[in-house]
Amino acid sequence: MRDLFLAVLLRDLKLASRRRIDSLLPVVFFIVALSLFPLGVGPEPQMLRDIAPGIVWVCALLASMLSVGSLFAGDLADGSLEQLLLAPQPAIAVAAAKSVAHWLLTGLPLIVATPLVGLLFGMSMPALLALVAGLLLGTPILSLLGALGAALTLGLRSGGMLLILIVLPLTTPALIFGAGAVSNVEAGLPAGGHFSLLGALLLATALGAPVATAAALRISTE
């Protein structure tokens, strides 16, 4: 099981390294989408500081959901997904490896880009740290749930929009606690509770989502 996990993970990373521009698209989308907000709501520094955590989270959500749609699509098209599911090892390993690969390729670059965004929006250092910590705990949840959505909508005509519609409601708790932690820090309140809840959500999702994703892959490829 561990071999399959590592093999799929390394293969996905290698594939991504061969298509560098494709791999950069989510983080570019993230920054472009974020820089539209000041143009839309106006350049007042205080307002931008206030809305920064929320819109960073929403843009991270959208960047994850838009990129996760293609997670299994290539493998389905060339038939390797069926071969992976035929392997004697449980499909959970494939689901988990794909989710981790997606996080490494999308979630992590977003987190790396976040300090830059924080500067654009004039966030204070403690708030920025809270935002990054929240994203570290929260973006894996997005990748895990996104993989489930991608498995359910595999090969469907309107897959992209549909995936967003079915996964976004499930991600609201992560959004609430992630953005809430930053607001608490900015207001001088303790934010430990938010991080604990985000961590609990991450653990629960990490245990449950790969199982569901594996089942969804079986349903979709039957």
Added chain:
Amino acid sequence: MNSPSLRLYTFAAPSRFYQLSGWLVPWFWAATILLTAAGLYIGFFVAPTDATQGDSYRIIFLHVPAAWMSMVLYVVMAFWAGIGWAFNARLSSMVARAIAPTGAMFTFLALWSGAFWGKPTWGAWWVWDARLTSELILLFLYLGYIALVNAIDDVRRADQAGALLALVGSVNVPIIYFSVKWWNTLHQGATVSMTAAPKMASTMLTAMLIMSFAFWAYAFAVVFTRTRAIVIEREAHAGWVAELTRGRMQA
């Protein structure tokens, strides 16, 4: 032909379900009409005017039963979808599919009637209150389920994928509810408290209960009718459906 003995699974056969539900649906419609008439009469003419809210509170007789139904129907839908998936019971999956639009309708009705209630009492059509927000997310969950099962052409895959999504959603509903609740209390003091409402007059409670029975009857009537349509559609290859349609054509 002697009738088969009645067992627990007797009506899991689509053909027998079709017969039974065809017989039951008119009764459910009759119950719906009678209970709605009774509930609305008590609600609008017998129940006293509220001391603080005046007559505007009377939308409660639609609002609260609709909100109850919206939540119960999601659980029922997830339950039957799960049964259909786990035991490969065709009828359960059809019922689950038939429930979704009704559940979404009740969710929408709860939100819409809530807006009509909110305007005179809170002065706003919408507030980002925990209950309103989680009800809105419930509507999104229903829409996601409906969109997913309709996007998949293969019936079997659609039922199973829908079941998985409904089950994941039902696990998430409590998490969403509590996260929204904490979010709300953290962001703004509770501007509206619906739990601390003054004790209700017993006639109000009676009207509300009668209305929720009316909604139950309505849900049964509509869901059974819709299930019958799905049964006919999916069992079109079966002999009994062919017989049924032939009989219709001759009649």
